[in-house]
Amino acid sequence: MDDLISEFIAETRESLEELDQDLVNLEQNPNDHDLLSKIFRLKHTIKGTCGFLGLPRLEKVAHHAENVLGRFRDGDLEVTPEYVTLIFESIDTIKGIIDVIAETGSEPAGDDSALIRKLDEVYESDGSSPAPAPAEEAEAPKPAAEMSDDEKAAQIDRELAEAFGEPVMAADAAASPPPEEAPTPTPAPAAEVKAENAPQQTGTPIAEQQSLRVNVDVLEDLMTMVSELVLTRNQLLQILRIQSESDFNTPLQRLNQVVSELQEGVMKTRMQPIGNAWAKLPRIIRDLSMELGKKIDLVMLGKDTELDRQVLELIKDPLTHMVRNSGDHGIEDPATRKAAGKPETGTITLNAFHEGGHIIITIKDDGKGLPLEKIKQKILDNGMATPEELAQMSTQQINQFIFRAGFSTAEKVTSVSGRGVGMDVVRTNIEKIGGSIELNSVEGKGSTFTIKIPLTLAIVSALVVAASGERFAIPQIGVRELVMTSEDSDNKIETIKGAPVFRLRERLLPLVSLTDLLKLKIPAMADVEQDDLAAEEKAARNKYIVVTQVGSYEFGIIVDRVYDTEEIVVKPVPSILRDLELFSGNTILGDGSVIMILDPNGIAKATGEIEASADAHATQQQEVAHSESGDKISLLLFRGGGRAPKAVPLSLVARLENIDMSKIEHSNDQAMVQYRGQLMPLLTMHPSIDLNTGAGEMPVLVFNAEDNKSMGLVVEEIIDITEEYIDVQIEGNHSGSLGSAIIDGKATDVVDVGYFLQSSNKDWFKNHGDEPFASANDAEPQTTNGSGRKAQSGKRRVLLVDDSAFFRNMLTPLLGVAGYQVTTLESPVEALKLCEKGEEFDVIVSDIEMPDMDGFEFAEKVKAQSNWQDTPMVALSSHATPQDIDRGMTVGFSKYVAKFDRDTLLSTLSQTLSEKRTAKQ
Amino acid sequence: MSAQSQIDILDETSDETQELLTVIIAGQRFGIPILQIQDVLGEQSITKIPLAPPEVAGSLNLRGRIVTAIDVRKRLDIDDQGKGNSSEKTMGVVVEYGHELYNLIIDRVGDVLKLKNDTFENNPATLDAVWRDISMGIHRLDGELLVILDVPKLLDSVNA
Structure with a gap:
């Protein structure tokens, strides 16, 4: 032509x-x-x-x-x-x-x-x-x-x-x-290697040509050559590492740099803004809304996010399909929306952004969400699960069924969707390119799909591991973390009838041994007596677990050694080996050796009958169950005298220091140390800790109060940092302790930091007045410095509403130390009673998730009542998703603070209050 | 050592000749059509591939290309005992098949022979079934017999 x-x-x-x-x-x-x-x-x-x-x-x-x-x-x-x-x-x-x-x-x-x-x-x-x-x-x-x-x-x-x-x-x-x-x-078939705003006109030769079209094949060849060059460069560098004194040193460094730049440059030629894959969507949505009589807005964010052309091509269709789905199944017609109290126009939001070598694409709609009952019915109709099984499943788990083949929930087949060839194809296509897809749907509120895909397919970062002397590469995309285990510590691999498992942060992680999976031991060895095997196992005491995630299924791969991470060029496996699902390819390492690349998807499939997405829900369910009883927080565990370990919320600890005992001075009957140009009082939790030894070092937890003043709590030993759901079971009977809770399987004292901050030096925190903090363990409303009394001059009154005693206890001293007068209440209902009584506050801090009335409703009520209408409200939540924040803002919260972010809370409070002052003037 | 350097210059009068590289496995001489050969290698370090068919010895790096090594001995169902001294070095003949490279592991490489069709025989009916699959026929040489390897068939049979 x-x-x-x-x-x-x-x-x-x-x-x-x-x-x-x-x-x-x-x-x-x-x-x-x-x-x-x-x-x-x-x-x-x-x-x-x-x-x-x-x-x-x-x-x-x-x-x-x-x-x-x-x-x-x-x-x-x-x-x-x-x-x-x-x-x-x-x-x-x-x-x-x-x-x-x-x-x-x-x-x-x-x-x-x-x-x-x-x-x-x-x-x-x-x-x-x-x-x-x-x-x-x-x-x-x-x-x-x-x-x-x-x-x-x-x-x-x-x-x-x-x-x-x-x-x-x-x-x-x-x-x-x-x-x-x-x-x-x-x-x-030319690749569109064009700058976004390249001139389009052929007929009007005004702008000079800034882009040219290059055949895709040329680019592909170029990419292959560069990949080879990268490999050769890696080999040279490997040689150089062994012979450090070499004349080649300098030129090789230079070569290294140039190759890296070249690689980057060539990659760039393959990069295209994701907007190119979205170009058709507005039209599709428009036609869809005309055809179905719906009102749909399509919002596209992060259009300029670039990704590899090849990847782009592969996700184009799945994306289009999903947006169509959102428009067709998700968004309701205007009348239904109106009846549900939503704006008539539904919104589909597409968002793309980079995150650590991946592109994240979210497709969010504010439609009706997935119809749970219908999905259940469909599952039963198709015999995918029994009613008993279904009854055991969580909502998320049931929703995952839409990714199965032959599943369509649309009641009627329209020209756009409902033919039952949908989400399973989408999922397969995305997984094919090493991506993953997650679904989050709330019936009546809408659904969000999150797609995670690698930037490029040609060069990936991989972790090199070894099992039974053989090396393998695991693409970094699937690796969540590495854990070292040893037989003789708490971090050991346990077995249930031969199946290895590992306790990872109080969750049981299923494990696969790479040696067993790949049958790396010669068959003859398998017949060796069990005892010998056990002995051998013991010899290799330290094993590593590569915690891997496929979709939402998390599992660990047991390996003997972990080497380095390396940038590798994925080459397809020879056709002879195509049937081996455990490998996604092979590559040549820097030292010239050939290495197989493990495919986490394949391993997940090979590790059992468990369908990947179905399995995740045990975990999710567990988490849901937990979040009902409280929030997970990071705790610092330490020994500080007495037998029980102690815990303190990590967020309250400013720093951990080792303090030289000889530097401790005494003044005014108080042990202190010069720390960062200031005197820092030192305290202990138990008389058994002697601050006068004058020798050695001891760990100190440094807590910050306002005005850069700090307090040091001298402890014996720092044990660990753990994430736990705090549930104080036995309330503290002595000052300095909030009570006992089970943490890491042991009875642990939860430390009342406020007590120590306050007792470290009464003058230190002048604002506070002479009264000690009330340890607000009872749920009765109480006001520090006396209930109902008008606030003292200069003191800002804060109303803290949170159903969790733990947080009330944690925040009360914190806010008190910062110079606020704090009233704590267990529920918004009580708060509203106070409001009726005519109590006044400068600012209200409220939790969002509460049993009787949630924070949103509370805010709406407050804003509707005349008394507290003008009182600024700060939301406090551990689940600060953008949607939550939006909702919070709508109902009247002026700020949204994450629950454990102490500094932000304090700065937000002072900012809010100063804004309020300014507004009044 | 490249295959080319080993070609004996024989007379090129007949067009019904076939050039074969002879290789020796467990004392038996085999012929591989020279046009299919890319390279002849000494002993290489080979990365084992777990779960692969037993004939696949592993893969190796040949100047930046990944080559799959095939243990021809295994494919031919020859006992390892026949190999004699196990420390004896092996060699490899690299062939290209379906745009992929394979390294056929053999004991050692012999001469390149140019053979006329008049010494050619079809596979004898009594030939071992395994061998019959991968043999294109036999050449009667002085004092010994040469089995011509059908490389595509050999590789296909590993594949299947």
């Missing part, structure tokens, strides 16, 4: 895609004049080029559509959905013709007169327009006075082009193009 025609096809397809998007925008902002001009220009360019290339049918359609657009632009025709649909129709016709030209090289025969008539009707409607241009006189020039500058320029171009072009066309449009119209020639 003629280069010129191929170029035209590529350009036009691009323009058409742009047109799609722009028209949808136009429909929403009919008065955007710039947009209108742009659309007009695009269409005009298409028309102009068609004429030049001798494609009369295309030209005619484009021309008549342009006429209508012209009237939009001149402002004498209103942009209505009907008209836009008509323009879309013309674009579709053009697309159809282009597709045929791309295949056959010439325009197909056909009749577009119906469309043209419709276009003309619109063009001619509503009086004041100039005489209609009959179809055959497409080129009838308008009087110059009526033309815009744009048009004039284009007209001149066209005339010029025709002057050059006519004789060429006579020669069957096969001859070489006129010189100024000949940019880089390209074969048909």
